Amino acid sequence: xxxxxxxxxxxKKDVAAFEKLYxxxxxxxxxxxxxxxKDSERSKEICQDVFIKVWNNSSSYDASKGRFxxxxxxxxxxxxxxxxxxxxxxxxKRNLSIDSFVGILEDAxxxxxxxxxxxxxxxxxxxxxxxxxxxxxxxxxxxxQKEAAEELGIPLGTVKTRNRNCISQIRKNNAL
Amino acid sequence: xxxxKYIASGILELYVSGALPPKENEEVQRYARQYPEIQxxxxxIEATILDLTKKASPGMPTxxxxxxxxxxxxxxxxxxxxxxxxKNSWVTFLGWAxxxxxxxxxxxxxxxNNELKSDIEVTNKTMEQLEDSLSSIKLEIADKESxxxxxxxxxxxxxxxxxxxxxxxxxAKVFWNPSNEVVTIDAQGLPSPPEGYDYQVWSLALNPLTxxxxxxxSDFDSNEDKLFTLENTNxxxxxxxxxxxxxxxxxxxxxxxxTLGTVGP
Numbered sequence: 001x002x003x004x005x006x007x008x009x010x011x012k013k014d015v016a017a018f019e020k021l022y023x024x025x026x027x028x029x030x031x032x033x034x035x036x037x038k039d040s041e042r043s044k045e046i047c048q049d050v051f052i053k054v055w056n057n058s059s060s061y062d063a064s065k066g067r068f069x070x071x072x073x074x075x076x077x078x079x080x081x082x083x084x085x086x087x088x089x090x091x092x093k094r095n096l097s098i099d100s101f102v103g104i105l106e107d108a109x110x111x112x113x114x115x116x117x118x119x120x121x122x123x124x125x126x127x128x129x130x131x132x133x134x135x136x137x138x139x140x141x142x143x144x145q146k147e148a149a150e151e152l153g154i155p156l157g158t159v160k161t162r163n164r165n166c167i168s169q170i171r172k173n174n175a176l
Numbered sequence: 177x178x179x180x181k182y183i184a185s186g187i188l189e190l191y192v193s194g195a196l197p198p199k200e201n202e203e204v205q206r207y208a209r210q211y212p213e214i215q216x217x218x219x220x221i222e223a224t225i226l227d228l229t230k231k232a233s234p235g236m237p238t239x240x241x242x243x244x245x246x247x248x249x250x251x252x253x254x255x256x257x258x259x260x261x262x263k264n265s266w267v268t269f270l271g272w273a274x275x276x277x278x279x280x281x282x283x284x285x286x287x288x289n290n291e292l293k294s295d296i297e298v299t300n301k302t303m304e305q306l307e308d309s310l311s312s313i314k315l316e317i318a319d320k321e322s323x324x325x326x327x328x329x330x331x332x333x334x335x336x337x338x339x340x341x342x343x344x345x346x347x348a349k350v351f352w353n354p355s356n357e358v359v360t361i362d363a364q365g366l367p368s369p370p371e372g373y374d375y376q377v378w379s380l381a382l383n384p385l386t387x388x389x390x391x392x393x394s395d396f397d398s399n400e401d402k403l404f405t406l407e408n409t410n411x412x413x414x415x416x417x418x419x420x421x422x423x424x425x426x427x428x429x430x431x432x433x434x435t436l437g438t439v440g441p
Contacts, residue, residue, distance in 0.1 A: 027236060030233045031228075031232035035229075040235070066194060120232060138195050139229075142193075142195075159190075
């Protein structure tokens with residue numbers, strides 16, 4: 001079954017279709033959350049919460065407005081960032097502030113060993129600091145183009161071209 | 177549209193991350209449907225991001241979907257716990273009063289909304305009707321313009337048909353264009369034919385007098401402009417119009433000759 005049909009069935013509250021989508025994107029969503037939270041146990045729990053949200057809000061996904069992955073990515077980021085900001089979490093991990101995204105991908109090494117550190121390192125090999133920052137902001141932190149430009153102090157158009165160069169570098173690394 | 181340049185601009189990477197403003201987002205969506213290369217590139221970018229995010233996954237617990245499935249299947253809507261401590265009666269009264277006002281307000285808004293909806297419907301219908309009549313008027317104008325153009329053609333000769341004995345006040349005009357074999361008859365000066373009769377138009381050769389029918393002025397009463405277009409392949413020297421029984425006759429009934437006129441030299 002193709003992706004469009006699968007998503008359509010999922011929106012009709014077909015649990016089997018939902019399970020397929022979960023198997024397709026579950027690891028990715030957990031990965032995004034893990035990069036934000038840096039806590040693999042908590043990430044697994046939040047990841048489940050995200051998919052329950054995805055199910056409950058299935059009708060709000062509009063295929064004419066973007067990719068399905070982009071939609072669930074957005075839900076995952078928001079949930080994880082809310083979690084990071086929540087009071088209980090602050091008490092648990094006082095040392096982790098929301099602004100510590102710089103170099104977040106490098107921190108992968110410090111994460112629990114389930115994370116594919118070797119694979120991640122290979123993908124990010126040779127990537128400049130600015131690349132890591134742009135990718136963190138856009139894909140993991142959910143910044144808009146304008147917000148990212150302001151955060152990094154670079155022109156709006158530069159965000160676009162730099163980000164493309166960074167992603168192309170990752171694609172090249174992947175092809176090796 | 178330069179697809180390669182569009183791809184190289186980096187807009188697709190931002191599309192996948194969800195970082196574009198709505199207008200540009202729609203634009204990408206549209207181009208992706210239009211150009212397979214763009215769709216392919218979007219999928220490739222998404223695959224890269226999927227790869228990157230997957231590598232950061234802490235691993236999924238076994239039977240993780242089962243635990244999600246159990247949560248989405250059991251109806252876990254929040255239950256409202258009612259506070260059973262007694263309250264002052266005037267607080268209760270105020271509470272009730274407020275909810276009644278709210279309920280009335282909601283009903284009123286609902287009715288108001290329905291009324292607006294039906295107003296919109298009526299306006300839409302009226303608009304449709306206006307659009308219909310506009311398009312029929314446009315067609316009518318186009319018809320008249322084509323008639324006018326035909327009459328203005330330089331090859332057209334005008335023949336005035338004078339009233340004859342049976343109806344001296346009648347007249348008609350024939351606009352004859354031999355180059356495209358079209359005659360346009362202006363029958364404004366003819367009375368309405370009686371029930372069961374039609375006017376029939378004849379082309380005449382004079383020496384010897386030979387009438388050839390070129391057609392009927394059918395639906396005379398419903399033709400508002402009284403302009404009729406007929407085909408005439410004859411080398412006409414004169415035109416006549418007679419009143420004939422409905423459907424026309426083989427030969428003209430000369431007693432009922434209403435108008436007659438000769439083609440000028």
